[in-house]
Amino acid sequence: MSARYEELDWQSTALGDLVLRRRKDASLGVEIFEVKLGDEFLMSSLFTVAEEQLADLGLAVTTGEELTVLVGGLGLGYTAIAALRDDRVAEMTVIDAMPAVIDWHERGLLPVSEALSGDARTRFVLGDFFALVRREPGPAESRYDAILLDVDHSPRHQLDSSHADLYTVAGLQSLTRHLTDGGVFALWSDDPPDPEFLAMMAVVFSEARAHVVDFDNPLTGGTSSNTVYVAR
Secondary structure, X not given: OXXXXXXXXXXXXXXXXXXXXXXXXXXXXXXXXXXXXXXXXXXXXXXXXXXXXXXXXXXXXXXXXXXXXEEEOOOOOHHHHHHHOOOOEEEEEEEEOOHHHHHHHHOOOOOXXXXXXXOOOEEEEEXXXXXXXXXXXXXXXXXXXXXXXXXOOOOOOOOOHHHHHHHXXXXXXXXXXXXXXXXEEEEEEOOOXXXXXXXXXXXXXXXXXXEEXXXXXXXXXXXXXXEEEEEO
């Protein structure tokens, strides 16, 4: 591998080889952390604005104090660390299906890992977010004031086809069983706002909105956009 790239971890998974690497971009003068799954680039520390806005926009409409939050998808950790900046967050569970991703943060391999792992409010859980929200929560299980999800590329482009049932009226109704009264569900998407999906959210939730999040793209010299859906 080129001296500009350092492979920090490699793991074989059911979805393909998962690789965490670090590189120096001389033109930008920054260190960049990237994750690849198979032939796909999943995420880069160069683009974290929308991931942070997922937490900021979701929690902005979450009411109450002593909030309990569930983050679906740990990734590079930017959604989770943004959630912890809200002093009302008392407990945050971060669930990820890939043990390697949790291990990266427990080993302190990423820029936010130490702050995230060292915060007593954080709990990492190895598990399937989609399986969790399909089932009825038990009487002793937590209901969440906010659920923040960043796993799939978008409601129409899933990382795994088994996730597709969430992005239906029935799937969203199942998810609401894990929310407190007035709880908030926020979802990151790489695609522009999807009117059909937004209409599904409006069937299930009393309020639903799609926020377009613009950010500078130094690779293209222009502006790129993601979408954050927020429903309550």
